[in-house]
Amino acid sequence: MASIKILEQKCIGCKKCISGCPFGAIAVEGEGKARKAVILDSCTLCGACVDYCKFAAIELTKDDVCHEDISKYQGVWVYCEQYRGELRNVGLELLSQARRIADLLGTDVTAVVVGGAIADQATALIAYGADKVIYVEDERLTDLNDLIYTDVLTMLVKKYLPSIILLGATGFGRSLAPRVAARLKTGLTADCTKLDADIEKGLLLQTRPAFGGNLMATIITPNHRPQMATVRPRVFSPLTPDFNRQGQIIRETAPALTDQAAQILEMIESSGGVNIGEADILISVGKGIGNVKNIELAQELATLLGGSVAVSRPLVDCGWMPYLHQVGQTGKTVAPRLYIACGISGAIQHLAGIAADKVVAINTDPEAPIFKRADYGIVGDCVEFLEAMIAEVKAKNIHAL
Ligand SMILES: Cc1cc2nc3c(=O)[nH]c(=O)nc-3n(C[C@H](O)[C@H](O)[C@H](O)COP(=O)(O)OP(=O)(O)OC[C@H]3O[C@@H](n4cnc5c(N)ncnc54)[C@H](O)[C@@H]3O)c2cc1C
Ligand code: SF4
Ligand code: SF4
Numbered sequence: 001m002a003s004i005k006i007l008e009q010k011c012i013g014c015k016k017c018i019s020g021c022p023f024g025a026i027a028v029e030g031e032g033k034a035r036k037a038v039i040l041d042s043c044t045l046c047g048a049c050v051d052y053c054k055f056a057a058i059e060l061t062k063d064d065v066c067h068e069d070i071s072k073y074q075g076v077w078v079y080c081e082q083y084r085g086e087l088r089n090v091g092l093e094l095l096s097q098a099r100r101i102a103d104l105l106g107t108d109v110t111a112v113v114v115g116g117a118i119a120d121q122a123t124a125l126i127a128y129g130a131d132k133v134i135y136v137e138d139e140r141l142t143d144l145n146d147l148i149y150t151d152v153l154t155m156l157v158k159k160y161l162p163s164i165i166l167l168g169a170t171g172f173g174r175s176l177a178p179r180v181a182a183r184l185k186t187g188l189t190a191d192c193t194k195l196d197a198d199i200e201k202g203l204l205l206q207t208r209p210a211f212g213g214n215l216m217a218t219i220i221t222p223n224h225r226p227q228m229a230t231v232r233p234r235v236f237s238p239l240t241p242d243f244n245r246q247g248q249i250i251r252e253t254a255p256a257l258t259d260q261a262a263q264i265l266e267m268i269e270s271s272g273g274v275n276i277g278e279a280d281i282l283i284s285v286g287k288g289i290g291n292v293k294n295i296e297l298a299q300e301l302a303t304l305l306g307g308s309v310a311v312s313r314p315l316v317d318c319g320w321m322p323y324l325h326q327v328g329q330t331g332k333t334v335a336p337r338l339y340i341a342c343g344i345s346g347a348i349q350h351l352a353g354i355a356a357d358k359v360v361a362i363n364t365d366p367e368a369p370i371f372k373r374a375d376y377g378i379v380g381d382c383v384e385f386l387e388a389m390i391a392e393v394k395a396k397n398i399h400a401l
Contacts, residue, residue, distance in 0.1 A: 001063065002045045002060070002061060002062050002063045003045070003060075003061050004039055004043060004045055004047075004058065004059065004060045004061075005039070005058075005059050006036060006037045006038065006039060006057055006058060006059075007056070007057045007058070007059055008036050008057075010055045010056060010057035011036045011037050011053075011055065011057035012035075012055060012057075013028050013030065013035030013036055013037065014055075015028045015037075016052050016053065016054065017037055017049045017052045017053050017058060018037075019052070020048055020049040020051070020052030020053075021043075021048060021049045022046070022048060022211055023042050023043065023044055023046070024040075024042065025039060025040045025041075025042040025043040025044070026038070026039060026040065026043075026049060027040060037057070037058070045060070047060050047062075068224075068225070070163075070223070070224070070225045072161055073161045073162060073163040073225035073226060074107055074161065074162070074163055075102070075107050075108050075109070075110055075160075075162045075163055075164070076098045076101055076102040076105070076107060076108070076109050076110070076162065076163065076164040076166070077098075077109075077110045077111075077112055077157075077160075077162040077164065077165045077166070077226070078091055078094045078095050078098045078109065078110070078111050078112065078130070078165075078166050078167075079091070079112050079113075079114075079153065079165060079166070079167040079168075079173070079176070080092075080094075080095075080111045080112065080113045080121075080125060081167075081168050081170060081172060081173060082113055082114075082115045082118055082121065083144065084116070084142070085115060085116065085117045085118055085120070085121070087113070087121050087124065087125075088168060088170060088233070089233060089234075089238070090168030090169075090170060090173075090231070090232075090233040090234075091111070091113075091125075091168060092125075092128045092238035092239075093168075093231075093233065093234070093235070093236040093237060093238050094166045094167075094168065094231060094236065095109065095111060095125065095128045095129040095130055095238065095239065096128070096129060096236055096237060096238050096239045097166065097195050097231070097236050098129065098130075098164075098166055099129035099239065101164065101195060101196070101197045101204065102131075104196075104197040104199055105197050105199065105202055107163070108131040108132065109129055109130050109131050109132070110130060110131065110132040110133070110134055110160075110162065111125035111126075111128075111130035111132070111133045111134075112133075112134050112135070112153070112156060113125065113133065113134075113135045113136075114135070114136045114141055114149055114152050114153065115136075115137065115141050115142065116137070116138070116139050116140075116141050116142030116143075117137065117139075117142070118135055118137050119135060119137055119251070121135075122135055122249045123243070123249075124241070125247075126245050126246070126247035126249075127241035127242055127243045127245055128238055128239055128241050129239050129245075130247055131247050131248070132247055132248045132249070132250065133247065133248070133249045133250070134156060134160070134250045134252055135249070135250070135251055135252070136152050136156070136251075136252045136253070136254050137251065138253075138254040138257070140254070140257050141254060141257075143264040143267055144172050144264075144267075145262065145263075145264050146172065146175040146176050146179060147179075147261060147262055148257050149172075149176055150176060150179040150180055150183065151255055151257065152254055152255065152257075153176065153180050154180055154183045154184060155255045156252060157180070157184060157226060158184075159252075161225070161226075162226050163202070163204075163225055163226055163227060164204045164226060164227045164228075164229075165180075165226045165227070165228045165229075166195070166228075166229055166230075166231060167228070167229075167230045167231075168230065168231065168232070168233060169190060169191050169230040169231055169232040169233070170233060173230055174190070174230065177190070177228060177230050178190075180228070181228050184226065185224065186221065186224040186225060186226055186227070186228060187219075187221040187224055187227070187228065188228040188229070188230070189206035189208055189219045189221075189228070189229045189230070190208070190229075190230050191208050191209075191230060191231070191232055191329075192206045192207060192208045192229045192230065192231050192235075193207060193208055193209065193216070193231075193235055193352070194207035194208075194216075195207070195229065195231070198220070201222070203220045203221070203222060203227065204220070204221070204227040204229065205218050205219075205220060206218065206219045206220070206221075206227070206229045207219075209329055209348075209349075209352055214348060232332075232333045233277055233333065234277055234333050234334065234335040234355055235333055235355065274308060274322075274324050274325060275308075275324075276308050276309075276310045276324070276325055276327065276332055276334050277332045277333065277334055277335075279307055279308040279310075279334065279336050280306070280307065280336050280337050280338070281302070281305050281306060281307030281308075281336055281337065281338045281340075282302075282307055282308055282309070282310045282327075282334055282336045282338070282339050282340065282356070283298040283299075283301050283302045283305075283307060283308075283309055283310070283340050283342065283386075284298075284309070284310035284311060284312070284327060284339060284340065284341050284342065284344060285298045285309065285310075285311050285312070285315065285342045285343060285344070285382070286311070286312035286314070286315065286341070286342065286343045286344030286345065286350075287312065287314050287315070287343060287344075287345075288342065288343020288344065288345075288363060288364065288382055289315075289342060289343045289382060289383065290343070290383060292320045294383050294386075295309065295311075295315075295320060295321065297383065297386040297387060297390065298342060298386060300386075300390055301340075301386055301389055301390050301393065304390065304393045304394070304398070305393065305398070307336070307338075308325075309321070309325060310325050310326070310327045310334060310339075311325045311326055311327070312326070312327065312328065312344050312345075312347075312350050313326055313328055313330065313331065313349070313350070316331070327350060327353040327354060328349050328350040328351075328352055328353040329348075329349040329350075329352040329353060330349070331353055332353060333352075333353045333354075333355055334353060334354060334355065334356065335355040335356060335357075336356050336357070337356070337357045337358065338356065338357070338358050338360070339354055339356035339358070339359045339360070340359075340360045340361075340362070341359060341360065341361045341362070341363075341370050341374070342362050342382035342385065342386060343362065343363060343364075343382040344361070344363070344370055345363070345365075345368050345369060345370060346361070346363075346368055346369035346370025346371070346372070346373055347369070348369075351369075351370075351373055354373065358375045358376070359373055359374045359375055359376075360374060360375065360376045360377075360378070361373070361374035361376070361377045361378070362377075362378045362380060362381075362382040362385045363377075363378075363379065363382070364379065364380065364381060364382075365379075366379045
């Protein structure tokens with residue numbers, strides 16, 4: 001396993017390495033000649049500090065490179081999540097990317113679907129871009145038990161050796177993907193916002209926000225297979241289905257599904273019915289809304305227009321709205337037709353969650369970054385805007401847009 005240590009006999013306690021660590025994971029302790037750098041628990045073993053030390057006092061030992069023949073891994077897989085026999089859209093969205101990447105790399109696309117009653121979905125997956133569908137149907141897979149699903153997916157990967165696997169970063173996908181990656185001793189890039197291919201090296205280029213969303217990092221998995229990535233729902237669009245496409249459909253049998261550490265006793269649907277990820281119109285409010293009472297104006301306008309209310313993170317942090325409504329890097333990605341941003345500054349972490357067709361921004365600060373993302377901007381008070389919009393919508397008897 002990779003490790004890092006300070007070579008005390010070489011370290012002179014000069015503190016230069018502190019500014020070289022993007023994670024604030026180095027401190028210098030002690031006095032005089034006993035002053036030495038120490039590595040803190042927040043170290044991610046990224047290695048950025050090593051070159052900052054002119055005294056070669058930081059020693060980073062990297063993982064051994066895997067010597068397995070990775071050329072035998074071929075093809076792009078999409079794990080297509082379903083619930084109670086119904087496919088989640090994210091699998092179809094990922095098939096469009098898998099198709100593009102497979103075409104660049106000159107390989108094929110396989111959709112993998114696991115569940116209780118799913119055989120009927122296979123032809124749809126071919127229509128959305130898969131060349132092959134591998135499905136495992138077993139009534140013991142009706143409930144989404146991530147431990148059991150890990151066994152099934154790992155078994156399939158070991159049998160078919162895909163080079164790339166894409167999964168949706170849903171609640172379930174976020175649990176399944178790292179378990180499978182750990183079993184296969186390979187890497188996983190979570191929450192990618194862009195996928196591409198290095199045609200020469202046959203690698204998946206996995207791009208995602210890094211360092212608190214302040215830059216985009218492109219990550220590769222050069223030495224291990226499969227190359228695994230998750231992508232949030234609604235980041236990509238599905239292909240237009242072509243029901244004339246032909247493909248191969250393979251049924252696999254589930255491995256022994258016993259002796260699991262956890263059992264699902266009951267599945268309970270979440271209450272509240274809010275899914276901002278599916279909304280067509282979002283009235284989104286930020287700190288500029290002023291107080292919790294004013295959110296009711298956004299709710300009223302959303303109801304009049306047939307939309308939902310979304311928020312920036314500070315409103316969740318201060319308990320004004322539940323997390324389910326948060327848009328952004330650590331919230332949801334939304335793709336409405338219309339996104340009305342009321343009193344939202346437009347921090348990069350918030351913008352990372354907006355994939356809207358049209359954005360309207362209302363902000364008192366004409367320099368607010370949200371205006372760079374907006375199609376229409378109003379410099380002004382968002383509370384006055386909401387009151388005026390509600391009055392206008394009511395006066396003109398406008399219903400859902
Ligand atoms: C790792 C990390 C992850 C993050 N994830 C997310 C995330 O998922 N989602 C997210 O939203 N943020 C996220 N953040 C926080 C993000 O950096 C910003 O702090 C946050 O988005 C700011 O929210 P805001 O625009 O509502 O508030 P502020 O930055 O306080 O901006 C308020 C805006 O309202 C304007 N304003 C004030 N009064 C009025 C008025 N009366 N009418 C109109 N405009 C007015 C101001 O000019 C200002 O532009 C994350 C941060 C980090 C470090
Ligand atoms: S590790 Fe190197 S850079 Fe850091 S305090 Fe010691 S000598 Fe200075
Ligand atoms: S390896 Fe990376 S995270 Fe760890 S101390 Fe060095 S710079 Fe910081």
